[in-house]
Amino acid sequence: MPKLVARCITISLDGFSAAKGQALDAPFGKDGLRLMRWAHVTQYFAAMIGKEGGAEGLDNDFLTHAFDNIGASIMGRNMFGPQRGPWPDEDWKGWWGPNPPFHHPVFVLSHHKHSSFQMEGGTSFHFVNDGIESALKQAFAAANGKDVRVGGGASTVRQYLEASLIDELHLVQAPILLGSGERIFEGLDGLSDRYEVVEYIPSETVAHVHIIKKTK
Amino acid sequence: MPKLVARCITISLDGFSAAKGQALDAPFGKDGLRLMRWAHVTQYFAAMIGKEGGAEGLDNDFLTHAFDNIGASIMGRNMFGPQRGPWPDEDWKGWWGPNPPFHHPVFVLSHHKHSSFQMEGGTSFHFVNDGIESALKQAFAAANGKDVRVGGGASTVRQYLEASLIDELHLVQAPILLGSGERIFEGLDGLSDRYEVVEYIPSETVAHVHIIKKTK
Incomplete structure (x- = not known):
């Protein structure tokens, strides 16, 4: 059975996955990019932006x-x-340049209409106006038997957790303070009845935690 | 200069330091004692309750x-x-039995009057009705040149952080989910301007994080 997974979802010590004040030059909010420092120093990230090392x-x-x-x-x-x-216009094509790192269909949750479009390398963007379950259904259909990944942000992950639709969540705890911002774990009363931590793998810089949906 | 420190303050993955539903048989709230499992398996804790091993x-x-x-x-x-x-009466002497692990004066924040009392082993309890700064002043006086420790719970640590009165915070991130409960990091906008993480030390079971007040 294909699964819905979320991976590399990073939260700060004080529980935020993005700071306040998202802007064109601040995708993780004001001073929020520090959250992803653990990723930005890796070989994987260097290669993604066409650099060596890492x-x-x-x-x-x-x-x-x-x-x-x-x-x-x-x-x-x-x-x-x-x-x-x-949407003010349809010129914006995402944060990731002409060849985004997805290489598969991406479904964007939005209350507002937007046309689908195709990028280089197999990534296409589609806009879903009728809720998270519809997006999931469309994504599973497009995934053609493979798994579907919830990329983020905090509010999207939270909504899928609330609906018990995420099967596996790989969380990354980064030891930084943001002070304020968007939480994944907010208003999720009873979460521990539905989900459990099955693995805890600290690296030198962050802790990786695997959480899965409990089987009934 | 003597400092105000908080140590071994444990928070869950979802950011709670205690679950809802504190009761006589549930000091950390319903099903919340899991939070302290990292401590309860240690030699230190075994010795504290008069057992061997750990x-x-x-x-x-x-x-x-x-x-x-x-x-x-x-x-x-x-x-x-x-x-x-x-206070219904003054029979309750705390969770810790006749010889509490403090061995020094303990100042309890409360809106309600309660007499001071002495326990075995040097621990005494005093009740402060006029706020966190008054408690801090009395504690520093009683500490006689040594540091003062904020023991908890979440709300007390949060109030001292909010007032920038804590000098050093040793936080323990436990990889468990509580779902709901009391947060330390709530309503602390601008915390990252005043505090910074200086050390991250994961063990096999939890991550220890040292946070200090920034010098101006």
């Missing part, structure tokens, strides 16, 4: 395998871009 | 040194007992 090791391994067996992605509109409300 | 290693070392150079403690009333509102 750290090997546990963190790099997790990133390298984050797209294993993934046939489609789902993300919130804030992960796709800094715009809010109705 | 795990050595990093977690045990942190616990063993948690009272180093501490001359007085401060805690919230929920850490002292499960009662709420005016």
Whole structure:
């Protein structure tokens, strides 16, 4: 059975996955990019932006395998871009340049209409206006038997957790303070009845935690 | 200069330091004692309850040194007992039995009057009705040149952090989910301007994080 997974979802010590104040030059909010420092120093990330070098090791391994067996992605509109409300135009093509790292269909949750479009390397973006379950259904269909990955952001991961639709969550705890921002774990009363931690793997810089949905 | 420190303050993956539903048989709330499992398996804890055995290693070392150079403690009333509102009587002497592990004066924050009392082994309990700064002043005086430790719970640590009165915070991230409960990191906008992470030391079971107040 194909699964819905979330991987490399990073939270700060104080529980935030993005700081306040997202903008074109601040996809993780004001001073929030520090959250992803563990990833940005890796070989995987260096290669993604066409550079050499970068750290090997546990963190790099997790990133390298984050797209294993993934046939489609789902993300919130804030992960796709800094715009809010109705789309001002359709010029924005995401944060990732002409050849995004997905290489499969990506379904963007948005209350506002937007045309689908195709990028280099097999990535296409599609906009879903009728809720998380519809997005999931479309993503599973597009994934063609493979798993679907929820990319983020915090609110999207939270909604899928709340609905018990995520099967596996790989969380990364980064030892930094953000002070404020968006939480994944908010209003999820009873979460520990539905989900459990099955693995705890600290690296030198962050802790990787595997959480799975409990079988009934 | 004597410092105000907080040590071994444990938070769950989802950011809670206690679950909901504190009661006489549940000092950390319903099903919340799991939070302290990392401590309960140690040699330090075994010795504290008069048993042999228990795990050595990093977690045990942190616990063993948690009272180093501490001359007085401060805690919230929920850490002292499960009662709420005016004290029904003065029979309750805390969770810790006749010889509590403090061995110094402990100042309990409470809106309600309660007499001071003395326990075995040098621990005494005093009740402070006029706020966190008053408690801190009394604790520093009682500590006689040594440091003061904020024991907990979440709300007490949060109030001292909010007022920038804590100098050093040793946080323990436990990889468990509680779902709901009390947060330390709530409403602390701008915390990252005032505090910074200076050390990250994962053990096999939890991550130890040292946070200090930034010097201006």
